[in-house]
Amino acid sequence: MTAGVTPMQNAIQALRSDAQASPDQAASDLATGRAVLRAEAAALSDMAEELNGAFISALDILMGVTAVGDRAGRIIVSGMGKSGHIGRKIAATFASTGTPAQFVHPGEASHGDLGMITERDAVIAISNSGETHELSDLIGHVKRFQIPMIGITGRAGSTLAEAANVALILPQHPEAGEIGLAPTTSTTMTLAMGDALAVSLMARKGFTANDFRVLHPGGKLGRQLLKVADLMHRGENIPLVQQQARMDEVVLTITSKHFGCTGVVDDAGGLIGIVTDGDLRRHMSNNLAEQLVTKVMTAGPIMITSTMIAAEALNIMNDRKITAMFVVDEAQKPVGIVHIHDFLRAGVA
Known part of the structure; x- marks a missing residue:
């Protein structure tokens, strides 16, 4: 044992050495990582090419609901599981670019949180399959009160697509990786669709860098936009x-x-x-x-x-x-x- 080095330090160093990838493993890791990125990039490219009038209709709904005035509403985003994680980020992006938005968990919605959704609002519901049963109560609520709903889904004939006022259909692309089961490509496309909606709505409203600074007073962004x-x-x-x-x-x-x-x-x-x-x-x-x-x-x-x-x-x-x-x-x-x-x-x- 080296002088001054404890047995615990030796053990940690041995674990680190064992964890280091061999040259063959490193090459395999890089190949896998590049394949994932290329697969998701191809999906995004196809989604950009397939963007159509439904996207404009979705923006019309969001613009109409959140226009400045006494009856201006919010964008309510909802989704289950990985779609929910993406939905939270989409809601945050809308809010940080000048459009009031919040995430409502579909499970909690069924136990009282439907009261967060008013007739002034618009809903963006996310489900890759379009058949997420946890969204059923929320869908029933918005249909009952004629609240406009935009569905983001990977299936054109799904329950969500049929119930939505506007359905934004994601291109059919396999999930990344050899197993192809973990939500990867689909969640990337969903997140990008949310970004496209938020940034396009921001452009329609004429949201400026100064407006952005007002909503980001702290951190590096706020400092960069000081005048x-x-x-x-x-x-x-x-x-x-x-x-x-x-x-x-x-x-x-x-x-x-x-x-x-x-x-x-x-x-x-x-x-x-x-x-x-x-x-x-x-x-x-x-x-x-x-x-x-x-x-x-x-x-x-x-x-x-x-x-x-x-x-x-x-x-x-x-x-x-x-x-x-x-x-x-x-x-x-x-x-x-x-x-x-x-x-x-x-x-x-």
Whole structure:
């Protein structure tokens, strides 16, 4: 036994060695993985080609139910087993792209949760076979109250397909793998169909990146979609001097505002230049304080707008190797300033 290595560590290392695939096994594993991916990719390709008017009809239903107004409803997604797992993700995708949606378990629906489904809503029911008996009570409920239902199924003549107002029929493709029994290809197609519906509905509604940011305030997505307006300093915090100012006033402004620079504005309030700490060093002389700012400033500074995505503004700063930028309006009048530290504090990268 190696000095300092416990029997338990030796045992763990032996198990790890035994678990490592031989070259032949590794080649077989790669072949299996590639076959699965190719099988599912082929199914998705066929599904894209077969998409037809039923898809448009489904979107019409979803758009009509969730349109803005006092009677706007939700999308209710339901499915059993693996279809249920996929259904939860589809509901989450709708919700995160601006369409109120929730998942209702068909088993729980039969024991009171049918009350979650109102006449304002639309239902997306999922069953690859189209004969999932746990969906029967839910189907009966939506038929009784004339709630529109979209069925996603692999069988055109199934109970679900016949009961649905619109049936989205998945192409006939075998499940991936030698056994061909575990839901793989079928669940991938179902998930992709849900994505197609959600993204198409989002496009119809004109859902924007800013709308997306409102629904994703946390995490990396929220940080990536922050705008300059969310980070910039405004009002009295903006370091500015008039074009007639002397450099002694400029130095005081740079020192008091703590941005390492000041903007220079003309009589109309438009930004015409910038003076940075670097400009001060480059123009250092005995009479610097008496010079006019226009003799020292860098004309035509880089300007950005408040509606610019913060990550885009940060890229400009990194490319130009600058630490602060002025934010201007349509008339190039300063409305704010951002420092690279503002982006770092907000987690923009």
